[in-house]
Amino acid sequence: MIVMKFGGTSVGTAESIDSAAKIVAAAVEKQTQRDSAEESPGVLVVVSAMGGVTNTLIDAAQAAAAGDETPYRDARSQLLVRHQVVAGQLIEDGVERAGLGRLFDNRLREFERLCRSITVLGELTQRGLDVVSGVGERLSAPLLAAVLRANGVNSQFVDAGELIITDDQFGNANPLMDATPARCRDRLLPMMQSGVVPVVTGFVGATEKGVPTTLGRGGSDYSAAILGAALDADEIQIWTDVDGVMTADPRIVENAQSMEELSYEEVAELAYYGAKVLHPKTVTPAVESSIPLRVLNTFNPSHPGTRIVEKTRQLHHGVKAITAVRELRLITVAGRGMIGVPGIAARTFDAVARQRANVLMISQGSSEQSICFVVPEA
Known part of the structure; x- marks a missing residue:
């Protein structure tokens, strides 16, 4: 089916x-x-x-x-x-x-x-x-x-x-x-x-x-x-309306090409970080049930598109695709009073979670004077 x-x-x-x-x-x-x-x-x-x-x-x-x-x-x-x-x-x-x-x-x-x-x-x-x-x-x-x-x-x-x-x-x-x-x-x-x-x-x-x-x-x-x-x-x-998952946004990169096969993990990262072909949550039910996905073009149905599976057939150690996330904000929480105080990170991200904000990246300096994180624009 x-x-x-x-x-x-x-x-x-x-x-x-x-x-x-x-x-x-x-x-x-x-x-x-x-x-x-x-x-x-x-x-x-x-x-x-x-x-x-x-x-x-x-x-x-x-x-x-x-x-x-x-x-x-x-x-x-x-x-x-x-x-x-x-x-x-x-x-x-x-x-x-x-x-x-x-x-x-x-x-x-x-x-x-x-x-x-x-x-x-x-x-x-x-x-x-x-x-x-x-x-x-x-x-x-x-x-x-x-x-x-x-x-x-x-x-x-x-x-x-x-x-x-x-x-x-x-x-x-x-x-x-x-x-x-x-x-x-x-x-x-x-x-x-x-x-x-x-x-x-x-x-x-x-x-x-x-x-x-x-x-x-x-x-x-x-x-x-x-x-x-x-x-x-x-x-x-x-x-x-595209021939599968592309190596880059074809509206920006003229020679972007479709990829024959990707792993669940690879396509989840691409979707999460801005690739518009798939909804970011799409991969999760497929992974949990080990069901392959295929991205195809309605206007070019003979094209094989991109097959998304648990494990790809070929190892590819180079960069496969490039994508970008727009409309983000970098927030920095900083202060000398943070140094050596336990629980600062937990309290920070508990406050973020209460706002139902999605954190895309976290960075903390070794000096413990600051925590930086990236969230989508409100």
Whole structure:
């Protein structure tokens, strides 16, 4: 069984959605031709919001909190038209299109009502922002499922809020992996065993009480890894707009090349330190379940991309890739009163932890007069 995740650029236009649907259809055909006796059944798809949609939703909600109602009203109408136009271009069945149109309208009316409430309150909480942020995936997933059906693939939309159970750290929720796998297996395996391809919303989950949460920006990769680990997938594929993991940012380095193979450890470091191909947390569920990852290009599907495994086949002692982290701050805690005083470092980082700040680097002088650490900008 394979998990196929498609990012925002891979579903940003009618043409890219059509390409993604054809890639899924080919994978389904390939899976059905295999001897499935030794493999889990089928194909599972995870999808992000259409490119730019999440930013539009967040900007509109923030404007609503500031008392401006125009952006969320404009966003509702623009997003409704955008999704309906794509459906009209890719789906011939009038009944199917009408059903999708009603779903889009209902989802966006809910978004509009929420923004109206935000305007009245004059406040956008992180919990409210999670509800707003996940609307895009709840539009794109049923759209892609319908396009797959139009391409002859038996497919059904599934909301990840029914599958991925998280804590209540809104904006960057953590999956509860003691409860999530059973929920995923109970909901998804019967569908897949009957030949249905589930299309699951990326990026989102829900608490045990059913309150919507998100896994952090770019969290659809993480969703795919969580679901892949829960279902013991044979491979997790991340479909994006580049030919795998590159040696450098191709927007900056003209001769950047894709790498054939990386280890979990290598790609985790690259993701953590700024490489945008994978969400930094994506690798963890794959490592724990020893599931290989592959990063592929939706717009160049014949390219083999980059395979990410526990241990690479070749030793490579040179530098493999270069990346950079932007928008950081260096903080220095210094003073003669720190010399020889036990527990200074513990007290410093306890204060940092209470602010839920992520420390990327730590340095302390041998004189013990200072501690330096690097954190992302607030």
